[in-house]
Amino acid sequence: MVFNQDIIKPENLVYKKTNVLTDAVMHYCPGCGHGRIHRIIAEVIEEMGIQDRAICIAPVGCSVLAYNYFDVDSQGAAHGRAPAIATAIQRLYPEHHVFTYQGDGDLAAIGTAETIHACNRGENIVIFFVNNGIYGMTGGQMAPTTLVGMKTATSPYGRDIHLHGYPLQITELLAELPGTYYVTRQSVHTPAAVRKAKKAVQMAFENQKNKKGTSFVEFVSNCNSGWKMSAPAANKWMEENMFAKYPIGDMKVNGEKVSK
Amino acid sequence: MTEEIIIAGFGGQGVLSMGKILAYSGAMQDKEVSWMPSYGPEMRGGTANVSVIISDERISSPIISQFDTAIILNQQSLDKFEHSVKPGGVLLYDPNGITKPPTRKDINIYKVAATEKSAELGMAKVFNMIVLGAFLKVKPVVTEEFIEKGLFKSLPERHHKLIPENLKAVQTGKELVETVHTI
Amino acid sequence: MAKELKLMKGNEAIAEAAIRSGCDGYFGYPITPQSEVMEYLMLEKPWEKTGMVVLQAESETSSINMVYGGAGAGKKVMTSSSSPGISLMQEGLTYLAGAELPCLVVNVVRGGPGLGTIQPSQADYFQATKGGGHGDYQLYVLAPASVQEMYDFVFDAWDIAFKYRNPVMILSDGAIGQVMEKLYVGDYVPRWTNEQIHKNAPWATFGKLVSRDHNIITSLELDSAKQELHNQKLQAKYREMEKNEVRFEEINCEDAEYIFVAYGSSARIAQKAIQLGREKGLKVGLLRPITLFPFPTVRLAELSKKVKGMLSVEMSAGQMVMDIRLAAGNNCRVEHYGRFGGMIPTPHEVLEAMESKIINA
Numbered sequence: 001m002v003f004n005q006d007i008i009k010p011e012n013l014v015y016k017k018t019n020v021l022t023d024a025v026m027h028y029c030p031g032c033g034h035g036r037i038h039r040i041i042a043e044v045i046e047e048m049g050i051q052d053r054a055i056c057i058a059p060v061g062c063s064v065l066a067y068n069y070f071d072v073d074s075q076g077a078a079h080g081r082a083p084a085i086a087t088a089i090q091r092l093y094p095e096h097h098v099f100t101y102q103g104d105g106d107l108a109a110i111g112t113a114e115t116i117h118a119c120n121r122g123e124n125i126v127i128f129f130v131n132n133g134i135y136g137m138t139g140g141q142m143a144p145t146t147l148v149g150m151k152t153a154t155s156p157y158g159r160d161i162h163l164h165g166y167p168l169q170i171t172e173l174l175a176e177l178p179g180t181y182y183v184t185r186q187s188v189h190t191p192a193a194v195r196k197a198k199k200a201v202q203m204a205f206e207n208q209k210n211k212k213g214t215s216f217v218e219f220v221s222n223c224n225s226g227w228k229m230s231a232p233a234a235n236k237w238m239e240e241n242m243f244a245k246y247p248i249g250d251m252k253v254n255g256e257k258v259s260k
Numbered sequence: 261m262t263e264e265i266i267i268a269g270f271g272g273q274g275v276l277s278m279g280k281i282l283a284y285s286g287a288m289q290d291k292e293v294s295w296m297p298s299y300g301p302e303m304r305g306g307t308a309n310v311s312v313i314i315s316d317e318r319i320s321s322p323i324i325s326q327f328d329t330a331i332i333l334n335q336q337s338l339d340k341f342e343h344s345v346k347p348g349g350v351l352l353y354d355p356n357g358i359t360k361p362p363t364r365k366d367i368n369i370y371k372v373a374a375t376e377k378s379a380e381l382g383m384a385k386v387f388n389m390i391v392l393g394a395f396l397k398v399k400p401v402v403t404e405e406f407i408e409k410g411l412f413k414s415l416p417e418r419h420h421k422l423i424p425e426n427l428k429a430v431q432t433g434k435e436l437v438e439t440v441h442t443i
Numbered sequence: 444m445a446k447e448l449k450l451m452k453g454n455e456a457i458a459e460a461a462i463r464s465g466c467d468g469y470f471g472y473p474i475t476p477q478s479e480v481m482e483y484l485m486l487e488k489p490w491e492k493t494g495m496v497v498l499q500a501e502s503e504t505s506s507i508n509m510v511y512g513g514a515g516a517g518k519k520v521m522t523s524s525s526s527p528g529i530s531l532m533q534e535g536l537t538y539l540a541g542a543e544l545p546c547l548v549v550n551v552v553r554g555g556p557g558l559g560t561i562q563p564s565q566a567d568y569f570q571a572t573k574g575g576g577h578g579d580y581q582l583y584v585l586a587p588a589s590v591q592e593m594y595d596f597v598f599d600a601w602d603i604a605f606k607y608r609n610p611v612m613i614l615s616d617g618a619i620g621q622v623m624e625k626l627y628v629g630d631y632v633p634r635w636t637n638e639q640i641h642k643n644a645p646w647a648t649f650g651k652l653v654s655r656d657h658n659i660i661t662s663l664e665l666d667s668a669k670q671e672l673h674n675q676k677l678q679a680k681y682r683e684m685e686k687n688e689v690r691f692e693e694i695n696c697e698d699a700e701y702i703f704v705a706y707g708s709s710a711r712i713a714q715k716a717i718q719l720g721r722e723k724g725l726k727v728g729l730l731r732p733i734t735l736f737p738f739p740t741v742r743l744a745e746l747s748k749k750v751k752g753m754l755s756v757e758m759s760a761g762q763m764v765m766d767i768r769l770a771a772g773n774n775c776r777v778e779h780y781g782r783f784g785g786m787i788p789t790p791h792e793v794l795e796a797m798e799s800k801i802i803n804a
Contacts, residue, residue, distance in 0.1 A: 022657075053650040055516070058661075067659045073648035075515045076661030077508070078538050084505040085512030089648070091496045092468055092518050096650060114508070117501035280450075280623070287450050287625050295450075295623035299476055299561070320714035322622045325789040413450070 020046045020054075022071045031231025033221030034062060036188040037130060038069055040198040044205055045072065045097070053096040055089055057082040059111075061103035062136040080111025083118035086125040097208055099126040105135045108144040108170040115170065122179030122213035126204045129171065129216065132223040133242060140226035144168040147245055152226070167245060171218045175251040181213035183252040187220045187243075189235040200250075212255070220246045261316045263401045264324050266341055268309035269333025269354075274388030277414075278331075279310035282392065285402040285410025286314040294322035307336050314401050331395055335359060348443065352395055361440075369440040370398055377436055378429070385422075386429035393433020404430070446627040453593040453619040454479035456626050457523060457549055460597035462489045465632040466547075467518035468496040470509035472528060475561040476617040477551035480523045493634055503528040507535030507548070514544035515660035517640040517647030519601050523549035525617070526567050527558060529575075536610060537576030540677070541662025545604030545644075547597065548582075549613045551620035554758075554785040562785025563617030563708060568762035571614045572736045579674060581681045582612045583688065584735040586706040590624040592733075598632070603688060605643060607680055614735060616758065618708040618787065681737075690733035691742060695721070699728030701801055702746060704767050705756040706732050708787065713756050715790035720797065727797060735763070740770040747771035752801035755779045756793055758786075776801055 020042035028034045045054050051072055058066040060079035067074030077085050082100035090098040100107075107115050107129050118125065134152055135141040141154040145167050149158040159167070175183040182204060186197035197219060204215035220242050224234035250258045265282070269275045276297050283295040297310045311327070313319050330341045332353040338360070345351050347366045355361070356375035372394035378387040396402070402410070407430060411423045451459065458480045461469055471481040481499060489495035496513075500506035506522045513520035524532065529550045539546060550571065554564035571584050583603050585596045593615060600611040640649055651657045664670040695717055696702060703713040710731040720727040730746065730753075732739050747753065752775050755764035761779035768777045780796035782788045788796075 051651060052653070055648055055650065057512070064663065067657075067661065071651070071657050073651050073658045074660070075512065075648055076542075076659070076663055078511075078534055081504070081508035081511075081535075084500065084508035085515070087498070088468060088470060088496075088509035088512035088520065089516045091498065092513050092516060092520075093649065113501055114505055117505065283623060284450055287448070293450070293623075293625060296618065297621055297623075299617070299621050319624075320718060321708075321711040321790055322624065323618055323708060323712060323787050324715075325791075 018042045018046045020051050020071050021069055024068045026069055027065060028062065029225045031222065031224045031234065032062075033132070033188045033219060034130065036194055037128065037197070037219050037221070038066065040188070040194060040201050041099070041101075041128065042070060044198065044201045048202075048205055048209075050097045050205070053093070055093075055096055055098045057086045057098065057100040059100070059102040059106040061106050063101055063103060063130065064137065066101050080106050080109070081114055082106070083111065083114040083123070083125070083127060087118050087121070087123045090123060090125050094124070094211075097126070097205055099128060101128045102130070103136070104129070104131045104133065104143045104145040108168050112170070116174070116177070119174045119214045119216065120177045120179045122181070124208055124211050124213060126208050127214065127216045128201075129218040130221050131218055131246060132221045132226070134223050134226040136223050136226050144170070145246070147241055169246070171216065171246070171251065174216055175257060179214055180216055180252055181255045182207050182215040184216070184250045185218040185220060185246060185248055187238070187248055189222065189238060218246070220248065261401070263314045263329065263399060264327050265312045265314075265329045265331065266309060266327045266344065267312065267331040267333075268307060268337030268341055271306055271308040273308070273333050275308045275333065276310050278388040278392050279312045280414050281389075281407070281410050282312050282314070282402070284414040285406045288409040288413060289402050289406040291315060291402070292317060292319050294319050296322045307334065309337065329395065329399060331391060333391065338362060350398055352391075352398060352437070354391060365441070366443060368442045370394065370437055371440050372433060372437045374433065374436070377432060381432070383425070383429055386426050389426045389429035390433035390436065393430035394437035395433075396430065397434040397437050446629060449626045449628055450623055451590055451626045452479055452621055452623045453587070453590045453615060454551065454621070455483045456590045456594040457597060457613070458483035458487070459628060460594040461521060462487060462493060462495060463628060463631050464598045464601060465493070465519060465634040466495055466521055466597075467634055468498070468509075468513045468520040469522065470498050470500050470506040470513070470520065471522050472500050472503045472506050472524065474503075474525045474528045476553060476563075476620050477523050477525045477549070479620070480549065493631065495634065503531040504534065507532035507539075510546045510548070511535055511539055511542070511544060514539065514546040515542065515648050517644035517649050519635070521547035521549065523551065525551045525553045526555050526564070529567065529570070533570075533576035536582065537574070537578050537580060538662045539610045540576075540580035540582065541578060542660050543608040543677070544610065544660065545601075545608055546610050547600040547604060547613065548610060549615065552614065552616040554783060560785035561617065563758060563787060564783060564785060565616055565707060565709060565757045566759040566762070566783060567614065568735065568757065568759060571612055572738070572766075580677060581684070581736050582610050583607065583684060584612045584614050586614050586733060586735050587619060588707050588710045588731060589619070590622065590626050593619060594626055594628065607684060608646075609680065614707070616708050617785075685737040688734060689737045689739050689741070691739040692731040692733060694729040694731065696728035696730060696746065698726055700726040700751050701797060702728045702730055702750050702753050703756050703793070703797065704730050704732070704743070704753055704763070706735060706763070709756045709758060712788055712790050712793055716793040716797070719790055719794050725798075725802065732763075738766050738770075740766070743767055743770035744772070744774070747774035750775055752776040752778070754797045754801050756788065756796075757781045758788070759783055776804065778804075
């Protein structure tokens, strides 16, 4: 018979939750990417030793309660307004690390103006953009990034460009702006992808430390609940469909566009 | 003493700045003052007007509809404000471009050919100060000493070298003003 | 305190007061008739003098959210706009009220509805004093009637905002914003240091201290029982304001048989009407509410028992008159006189209205 206390010993430690995440139980669906994205951001904050000056701006969407999970001072924004809020705090506390954490509806629909103008002013903030092509929290409605033909609660026959318009590649658009210094698209659906994504998070905060302007990190993620799939099936569907429209990789590094 | 004045003309004639210099001068002379401009798109090349109040007492309303003095620099403004002069008040106008001169008999009317004179002297920039001089001759509500102080306070420093020319224009206006009709 | 005489527009006085009162940040968007506020700030470059941040946002929606961010981080931040822009800010204002954030919003009111006119109006009284956005909340609303008050109320606004953790609105109008009058300015009040912010706004998100849990600024509470408690706390705070922070001015009320009730520009016009009325032997006075929320209800109720009638003078279709009627009950006659659409009543008109609607009615 093996008991827990026999296993829980320092020499057996293989993983420890970062102390920049609280002990609150996350409300995200099993299989959702938010948990992993939260973790790598929190880990980088811990590793860089910036917990005392990191400020999280949470959006409206599935991650509306992100401030309960990140153990840093946080503000909950009105829908889409996080980049405006982050702009002010970063300007008022230039040595701080203000970051927003936003979904596709928040950042690329209702908050398009705030997103584009914060990036265009080159605000020294970090924007984390989680793109799963759907409004998760409100029950699976069409998002600006929903793929053509994709069925959602408000595009029940599939996204039709004549009715709904095209999916918005906002990250490509932002890479064109002179104010953005680092623009990249990552995913967190495999261990290798998580490791790469964490490096991107690190680069974003490093740029901010060096006051380089806006760093923008998109995570293409799944929504197995909204997509009505199992988690593994959702990840497979994401690789086959989402990545075709939203290819993984850097778009702008050190202020220079990356040639394809 | 309370003097309620409207200055009205085309945008670009220096209407607002004339009012401002008058208000500053009054303030320098320890009077209560207010300066209330018309504003917005109507000023883009259209008519501009400003009401200025100079008083020994606290000013109640800076927004006024009847005036002790109207200083009028174009026909539209004459049409609009001739009837707003209080009986016994003063109407001072520049005859340039005026096709229908004022007709009221219950007010004192003066004219100053400031446009013509400033062109003749090559002093177009201080046209409005000639008009101001004419007004001060008729109604000496502030003394010359304080006009100079008002100019110092209201003009940006880089324009301070123009103050002597401005004061000369005030003098010119004082000499140029003509009586049209008195009651 | 050393006093220096200046001659300034109301809008410029707001900007000068911001710099001198230790404001940390101004975020705005141009709109007539208040654009001079940001123009003045950009010209003065306060970031070189006091470290104050000034930023032109992409919209009023954005500027009010910048205010939310800065206020949530414990800074003295403000914005200014005029009616249509203030309508756009209502989302931000209700979030600010819900999250209990201290800040200053200046509304230099113009005529509406819609794009309306750029000329002065007082038709945003309801919006300013009855919430404005969704949910039960109140702004603390100051109504300046002179350039000097535009300046002074900025200082007062910070005190109230931080005392009650509540947004403060200065409700002005195009006339007070554009008029130039004498203004006495005082010494510079230094901006708060980080230590002062930690002490005065311990709830703010200025960076997690080892000594405390992380601070969260939000207006969201998914548990209805907790949200109700929060609402009760807000209401209790508003009742405290009503008890402690009512401000008004009385002119010629001692022997008055009839009183005008008017704020801002209308109060100045009513003052002139009083002069005209007294010359005719009419015993008229003025009660000028300085705070519109909290409203001088108690004083108006007292006066309503002494006078024969009250005339509300507003550049609107009659908004404040509702609050006067609530205060006066059936004690005396209460009527409204107003112009709207950017038209400004003359003192003669106002006096005539007092005679026809109250004295001779």
